[in-house]
Amino acid sequence: MTEKQKAMRDVQERGFAAFDASLYLDSHPDDEAAVQYFRTVCKKHQQAQEVYQKHFGPLKRQNAGADGRWNWVDDPWPWEEV
Numbered sequence: 001m002t003e004k005q006k007a008m009r010d011v012q013e014r015g016f017a018a019f020d021a022s023l024y025l026d027s028h029p030d031d032e033a034a035v036q037y038f039r040t041v042c043k044k045h046q047q048a049q050e051v052y053q054k055h056f057g058p059l060k061r062q063n064a065g066a067d068g069r070w071n072w073v074d075d076p077w078p079w080e081e082v
Contacts, residue, residue, distance in 0.1 A: 004056050
């Protein structure tokens with residue numbers, strides 16, 4: 001597995017954990033430990049996205065163009081395996 005693939009896997013795993021926690025909270029809104037867990041995994045997901053984008057380019061259109069050019073169209077796309 002390449003470093004890019006590892007970084008993408010990290011983004012996906014942390015995103016899944018955040019989404020899964022949000023689903024649990026929909027039916028257990030008073031679970032304070034779950035709320036804390038959700039906040040923690042959301043922060044880790046954001047950090048994983050930042051690491052990926054720093055090394056491999058934008059994951060979302062709103063993060064494109066930071067270097068002064070529209071790099072969203074650069075290949076390969078973030079979700080494509082190389």
